[in-house]
Amino acid sequence: xxxxxxxxxxxxxxxxxxxxxxxxxxxxxxxxxxxxxxxxxxxxxxxxxxxxxxxxxxxxxxxxxxxxxxxxxxxxxxxxxxxxxxxxxxxxxxxxxxxxxxxxxxxxxxxxxxxxxxxxxxxxxxxxxxxxxxxxxxxxxxxxxxxxxxxxxxxxxxxxxxxxxxxxxxxxxxxxxxxxxxxxxxxxxxxxxxxxxxxxxxxxxxxxxxxxxxxxxxxxxxxxxxxxxxxxxxxxxxxxxxxxxxxxx
Amino acid sequence: xxxxxxxxxxxxxxxxxxxxxxxxxxxxxxxxxxxxxxxxxxxxxxxxxxxxxxxxxxxxxxxxxxxxxxxxxxxxxxxxxxxxxxxxxxxxxxxxxxxxxxxxxxxxxxxxxxxxxxxxxxxxxxxxxxxxxxxxxxxxxxxxxxxxxxxxxxxxxxxxxxxxxxxxxxxxxxxxxxxxxxxxxxxxxxxxxxxxxxxxxxxxxxxxxxxxxxxxxxxxxxxxx
Numbered sequence: 001x002x003x004x005x006x007x008x009x010x011x012x013x014x015x016x017x018x019x020x021x022x023x024x025x026x027x028x029x030x031x032x033x034x035x036x037x038x039x040x041x042x043x044x045x046x047x048x049x050x051x052x053x054x055x056x057x058x059x060x061x062x063x064x065x066x067x068x069x070x071x072x073x074x075x076x077x078x079x080x081x082x083x084x085x086x087x088x089x090x091x092x093x094x095x096x097x098x099x100x101x102x103x104x105x106x107x108x109x110x111x112x113x114x115x116x117x118x119x120x121x122x123x124x125x126x127x128x129x130x131x132x133x134x135x136x137x138x139x140x141x142x143x144x145x146x147x148x149x150x151x152x153x154x155x156x157x158x159x160x161x162x163x164x165x166x167x168x169x170x171x172x173x174x175x176x177x178x179x180x181x182x183x184x185x186x187x188x189x190x191x192x193x194x195x196x197x198x199x200x201x202x203x204x205x206x207x208x209x210x211x212x213x214x215x216x217x218x219x220x221x222x223x224x225x226x227x228x229x230x231x232x233x234x235x236x237x238x239x240x241x242x243x244x245x246x247x248x249x
Numbered sequence: 250x251x252x253x254x255x256x257x258x259x260x261x262x263x264x265x266x267x268x269x270x271x272x273x274x275x276x277x278x279x280x281x282x283x284x285x286x287x288x289x290x291x292x293x294x295x296x297x298x299x300x301x302x303x304x305x306x307x308x309x310x311x312x313x314x315x316x317x318x319x320x321x322x323x324x325x326x327x328x329x330x331x332x333x334x335x336x337x338x339x340x341x342x343x344x345x346x347x348x349x350x351x352x353x354x355x356x357x358x359x360x361x362x363x364x365x366x367x368x369x370x371x372x373x374x375x376x377x378x379x380x381x382x383x384x385x386x387x388x389x390x391x392x393x394x395x396x397x398x399x400x401x402x403x404x405x406x407x408x409x410x411x412x413x414x415x416x417x418x419x420x421x422x423x424x425x426x427x428x429x430x431x432x433x434x435x436x437x438x439x440x441x442x443x444x445x446x447x448x449x450x451x452x453x454x455x456x457x458x459x460x461x462x463x464x465x466x467x468x469x470x471x472x473x474x
Contacts, residue, residue, distance in 0.1 A: 163337070163340075165334045165336055165338075165341075165346065166333065168334065168335050171333050171334075204257065204259065204260055205255070205256050205259035207259075208426075209259075209267075209426070210263060210330075212349050213348075213421075213425050214343075214345055215349075216337075219341065219343050220341070228433070228436070232426075232430065232436070233428060234428075235425065235426045235428040236428020236431060237428065238428075239264075239428055242260075242264065
């Protein structure tokens with residue numbers, strides 16, 4: 001079947017807190033097009049299906065190869081990256097909405113700084129220097145490196161949080177991505193020096209105990225990161241830390 | 250331990266929520282259903298077991314400390330957890346998301362059922378002072394009446410199955426949350442084991458309901474009270 005045109009139905013919002021509205025755009029069909037190239041087409045010619053010229057739709061994107069996570073949005077109701085959403089295999093009309101669990105900046109752009117704040121809380125980095133020399137890093141066993149590599153692919157896209165029933169716009173739940181990063185940095189031999197601090201950062205309100213094990217995170221993760229394994233592993237570590245704190249502190 | 254902050258308390262209470270679901274509530278549920286299923290063996294065995302429980306020393310204290318307080322705590326925290334999230338199983342209809350959703354629904358059903366169940370057993374038992382050997386005839390009489398109607402049977406089956414599901418699935422959730430089962434294979438296998446466990450408990454409950462419905466045998470006190 002050859003298609004002449006494709007339709008894009010886009011949920012728009014002019015400013016944070018403004019009332020959302022919908023625009024429908026009709027674009028000429030191009031084989032191998034993705035959602036980003038359609039949005040670029042709208043940017044070139046921002047005329048709706050009923051002939052009205054509107055402001056171009058705004059969105060975030062960067063790498064265009066599903067490694068940066070910035071073009072994450074709801075495409076036909078499902079959270080995913082726009083760059084790898086191919087028009088040829090999407091149902092028409094293509095419905096685009098901004099993620100619902102993060103505050104909208106404008107149109108399809110959302111503010112995901114909550115994820116960044118959580119990474120800061122868990123010390124999502126490896127301390128390599130300070131006021132004193134902490135010396136050379138220990139050897140990294142290959143088995144652990146393999147495990148860590150899988151976790152390192154997290155691009156903070158927020159799919160796991162968007163799909164999580166326990167993560168809402170208003171509560172303080174940290175969510176799968178953050179817990180998996182605690183595991184990631186604790187796996188590193190040098191990173192393990194701050195293991196307790198990271199664990200204690202998720203033993204708080206919004207932390208690991210708030211997880212309801214709906215396990216949708218692992219289903220929607222575009223990088224197939226073993227998020228539920230990370231959650232159980234951090235669950236184990238924090239349980240042991242709790243017992244340790246009870247008897248040692 | 251250093252000074253407990255509000256943030257620490259939150260973590261502590263949620264851990265307590267999942268722990269109380271197993272000890273003592275889950276253990277109580279298992280014994281409750283197992284002992285009641287003695288009714289299918291015979292009325293005397295059943296009455297004897299109820300006599301045994303109702304003649305325990307410090308019964309009221311045991312009930313308050315090991316049943317009512319944990320149950321209230323577990324329920325209150327459960328509703329808090331439920332309202333902190335937003336169910337989205339229609340958009341993301343995966344197996345464990347269904348379990349997550351059903352866990353919350355069955356929790357609410359069990360809570361409503363327990364208000365009725367305790368309101369028609371424990372409360373009148375205490376109100377009319379039916380203690381020691383008087384308790385069994387009083388409670389068995391109440392149950393005989395409940396299972397005369399389809400309404401009562403449905404109510405009890407809904408309550409029992411909800412409680413059993415909530416406990417079996419809660420066991421799985423507990424094992425994941427506390428890091429007892431970590432890998433995907435371990436989580437899957439444990440899921441199967443807990444389903445089988447739930448089926449056995451559910452069967453015990455259902456058999457008791459059927460026995461009561463078919464043979465509502467009234468009893469007199471075993472010994473002169």
